[in-house]
Amino acid sequence: MKEKLQAFIENAGWPRIIIGLFLLSLFVAAPMVGVRLDASLSDTLVRVGMNGVLVLAMVPMVQSGCGLNFGLPLGIIAGLLGAVTSIQIGIQGSIGFLIAMAIAVPLAVVFGWMYGQLLNRVKGDEMMIATYVGFSSVALMCMAWLLLPYTSPTMIWGYGGSGLRTTISVEGFWF
Numbered sequence: 361m362k363e364k365l366q367a368f369i370e371n372a373g374w375p376r377i378i379i380g381l382f383l384l385s386l387f388v389a390a391p392m393v394g395v396r397l398d399a400s401l402s403d404t405l406v407r408v409g410m411n412g413v414l415v416l417a418m419v420p421m422v423q424s425g426c427g428l429n430f431g432l433p434l435g436i437i438a439g440l441l442g443a444v445t446s447i448q449i450g451i452q453g454s455i456g457f458l459i460a461m462a463i464a465v466p467l468a469v470v471f472g473w474m475y476g477q478l479l480n481r482v483k484g485d486e487m488m489i490a491t492y493v494g495f496s497s498v499a500l501m502c503m504a505w506l507l508l509p510y511t512s513p514t515m516i517w518g519y520g521g522s523g524l525r526t527t528i529s530v531e532g533f534w535f
Contacts, residue, residue, distance in 0.1 A: 430490035433498050434475055438468035440501075444524065447533055448512045457534040 369377065390400050414432065421431050442464025446456050475493065482489045506523035510516060515528050 430486075430494055431472065431475055433494040434471040435468050437497060437501050438471055439464045441467055443530070444510060444515060444528065447515055447528065447530065448510050450512070452533050454535065460534075 387397060387400060390397055414436075417432060417435055439460075442460040442462070445463050446460035449456075449459065451459050478493065479486050479490065508524070510524055514532075515524050517523050517525055
């Protein structure tokens with residue numbers, strides 16, 4: 361029995377075991393503080409799916425030899441621009457989702473090409489420049505989300521009439 365336990369610990373590793381036990385303890389404690397277990401499991405699975413997509417988005421960066429997270433903000437920004445533009449146009453269902461992708465993919469290609477050109481010109485300082493590009497692009501878009509001329513009532517702040525909300529529901533638009 362002890363050998364099997366040692367083999368399990370060796371195969372899984374202590375970090376995974378500790379994280380698993382912590383997650384299990386959270387699910388055990390959730391009903392005691394009034395959190396529904398089914399909602400917690402559902403949210404966990406949704407987040408695993410979302411994070412899985414982001415992990416897949418990092419594969420091209422790893423394959424090209426860049427840092428893991430450096431190009432990710434640019435791709436996310438392109439996807440968000442496609443999504444909010446599709447909602448602004450008012451296209452619903454699967455077609456709306458496809459339109460969002462049709463808008464986002466060319467933007468992501470252009471952003472990625474420009475990012476690649478920049479990194480090719482700053483050989484040796486890629487880490488610093490890539491970190492700066494990621495942070496500055498997110499900061500720039502935080503300002504842009506308030507200034508871009510979106511007018512869909514489901515996306516803009518109700519009390520000001522301009523600027524995008526921090527959370528935009530796609531319920532009723534896609535699928």
